[in-house]
Amino acid sequence: MDEREKLRKFRELDDAFAKALKEIETPSKEPANHPQQNFEQRLRVLxxxxxxxxxxxxxxxxxxxxxxxIA
Incomplete structure (x- = not known):
């Protein structure tokens, strides 16, 4: 894998991770009884x-x- 491909993959992962963090900060319409567990599951899938x-x-x-x- 060349450097350009590595950078593209890193950016995709960064974007997906940022989206997952945003979803944690702004709860969706679905009930979230265990937001930490839900986040960990989504992170593992990513x-x-x-x-x-x-x-x-x-x-x-x-x-x-x-x-x-991130803070």
Whole structure:
């Protein structure tokens, strides 16, 4: 996989992760009895879709924190 493809995958994962975070902050019309559990399930699905390991997601979160994209 070339650098351009890696960057595209990273951006897609970043966008999907941001969308999942936004959904947590702004609850949908569906009842959410366990928002933390629902978030973790959605995150695991995203990780599977994008073939990302726990270490990859951890690195992504560290990067987003360092860039000030998440608090």
């Amino acid at each position: 990780m599977g879709d994008f073939k990302q390991s726990d270490a990859d997601v951890n690195e992504l979160l560290k990067t987003l924190l360092e860039l000030g994209r």
